[in-house]
Amino acid sequence: MSTGCPTxxxxxxxxxxxxxxKRCADVDLQRWLSDRYxxxxxEGDDENPLSEDIHRE
Structure with missing residues (x-):
């Protein structure tokens, strides 16, 4: 199965x-960096689970 370029x-x-x-790879990277993807x-995934461990010490 062969698929085309995702961009x-x-x-x-x-x-x-x-x-x-390279251009399409760069376009894809820019989309990730600009939060388009x-x-x-x-729910609750925004918090860093490691921060709880740090605060317990």
């Missing part, structure tokens, strides 16, 4: 896999 849909270049070019999480 533009063109055939994937093995050198930039899973993208077709988010990983869904449950």
């Amino acid at each position: 533009c849909g063109k055939p994937v270049d093995p050198a930039f896999r899973p993208f077709c070019s 988010v990983v869904p999480g449950g």
Whole structure:
């Protein structure tokens, strides 16, 4: 099964896999950095679980 570049849909270049070019890889990175992509999480996932351990000490 072969899929296209997730940014533009063109055939994937093995050198930039899973993208077709450095440009599309950079576009994808910029989307992550500007919060256009988010990983869904449950309620309360905003808190750092390690911070509770630090405060207990």
